[in-house]
Amino acid sequence: MTVAILGGGQLGRMLALAAHRLAIPCRALDPIADSCVRDVAPLVVGAYDDADALRELTRGATVATYEFENVPVRALEALASVRVPIAPPPRALQVAQDRLLEKRFFAEIGLDVPDYRSIDSAAELRAAASALGLPLILKARRLGYDGRGQRRIETAVDLDAACAALDRSPAPSIVERLISFDREVSVIGVRARDGQIVIYPPVWNTHDAGILIRSVTPAPSLARALIARADHLMRAALESLDYVGVLTLELFECAGRLLGNEMACRVHNSGHWTIDASSCSQFENHIRAILGLPLGAADVRHPAVMLNILGSAPDLVPLLAIPGAHVHLYGKSPAPRRKLGHVTICAPTPVEAEFAVARVQSLLAPIAPRP
Numbered sequence: 441m442t443v444a445i446l447g448g449g450q451l452g453r454m455l456a457l458a459a460h461r462l463a464i465p466c467r468a469l470d471p472i473a474d475s476c477v478r479d480v481a482p483l484v485v486g487a488y489d490d491a492d493a494l495r496e497l498t499r500g501a502t503v504a505t506y507e508f509e510n511v512p513v514r515a516l517e518a519l520a521s522v523r524v525p526i527a528p529p530p531r532a533l534q535v536a537q538d539r540l541l542e543k544r545f546f547a548e549i550g551l552d553v554p555d556y557r558s559i560d561s562a563a564e565l566r567a568a569a570s571a572l573g574l575p576l577i578l579k580a581r582r583l584g585y586d587g588r589g590q591r592r593i594e595t596a597v598d599l600d601a602a603c604a605a606l607d608r609s610p611a612p613s614i615v616e617r618l619i620s621f622d623r624e625v626s627v628i629g630v631r632a633r634d635g636q637i638v639i640y641p642p643v644w645n646t647h648d649a650g651i652l653i654r655s656v657t658p659a660p661s662l663a664r665a666l667i668a669r670a671d672h673l674m675r676a677a678l679e680s681l682d683y684v685g686v687l688t689l690e691l692f693e694c695a696g697r698l699l700g701n702e703m704a705c706r707v708h709n710s711g712h713w714t715i716d717a718s719s720c721s722q723f724e725n726h727i728r729a730i731l732g733l734p735l736g737a738a739d740v741r742h743p744a745v746m747l748n749i750l751g752s753a754p755d756l757v758p759l760l761a762i763p764g765a766h767v768h769l770y771g772k773s774p775a776p777r778r779k780l781g782h783v784t785i786c787a788p789t790p791v792e793a794e795f796a797v798a799r800v801q802s803l804l805a806p807i808a809p810r811p
């Protein structure tokens with residue numbers, strides 16, 4: 441058994457590490473030669489749609505998967521032509537890559553979303569703004585991540601600026617109501633080839649200008665009804681896509697309801713805690729699912745808080761001295777706001793976890809403002 445991974449970032453690295461424990465070799469493809477997967481698995485350097493690179497990637501592979509949501513769907517089609525099964529299914533990726541298709545898919549599974557309009561021009565944006573009112577958030581339909589390709593429209597001046605930008609470079613977009621949610625939660629589920637499903641409990645996520653900084657599990661005082669609802673939505677999404685692998689739903693908790701934000705057809709930053717605080721990590725469960733192996737339990741063995749290490753690496757010595765702090769570094773070179781690693785703090789109780797979190801936080805560099 442060999443797994444081919446499109447994408448060589450930290451998610452690929454952690455997938456390869458999980459596979460390694462089961463003596464399952466991985467090979468990865470990334471256009472960037474110093475992609476951080478390189479330390480733990482052979483890396484093919486090339487474009488995602490380069491036929492030679494794809495052939496090299498999938499040589500002897502049992503299955504191909506992806507850890508990068510902007511892999512061109514045509515690359516997956518090219519892969520199908522070299523006859524390697526692909527999981528998760530390319531249709532799921534197609535939906536997740538386009539915010540409009542994604543919102544329509546959410547409607548299909550009964551998940552409400554903030555009011556939105558699909559727009560292609562400044563005139564349509566103005567019409568949408570009069571219909572929806574301000575504040576709004578404008579998002580490119582395709583190729584966004586970590587808050588890129590988005591702008592908030594809070595005032596008439598912002599609206600003029602957004603219209604001018606659209607006039608200069610028109611892009612199919614959606615504009616949606618900027619809602620004041622109570623908090624953000626995500627739910628991560630896994631579906632195996634035989635239809636077995638396991639779902640991790642919802643996690644509470646905090647972002648800084650579009651980038652995840654912290655995840656808390658289990659999400660404190662989340663109503664039972666919402667936990668059941670998240671579970672139901674995940675099951676519906678997995679089944680309707682005939683999904684195989686790990687799927688993430690990013691949700692807003694808003695006045696006792698869950699609204700859909702987006703989905704990711706891959707292992708997710710808000711699931712990194714599973715390495716240290718669950719019986720089976722999201723990475724291992726993804727590998728198991730795509731290879732047709734039985735899934736592991738998606739439980740929470742103890743409360744955990746995951747903090748991303750962004751921008752610059754902390755001093756290891758004091759960090760490692762904090763009981764319950766599990767440090768993961770990805771071997772990436774520093775850059776403002778770049779995800780360089782994460783720390784998962786595990787403790788017998790949430791209160792004890794928060795105590796250690798404060799110590800860890802004091803050792804992490806402040807996050808640079810978004811340029």
Ligand code: ATP
Binds near residue numbers: 586588620650
């Ligand atoms: P990522 O890849 O990190 O998930 P992204 O670029 O795909 O980010 P979104 O998840 O759509 O973008 O948005 C990033 C963040 O912006 C959200 O996590 C949320 O904090 C905020 N946000 C997005 N849409 C809305 C909205 N309609 N109302 C309020 N806040 C929003």
Ligand code: MG
Binds near residue numbers: 690701702
């Ligand atoms: Mg998001």
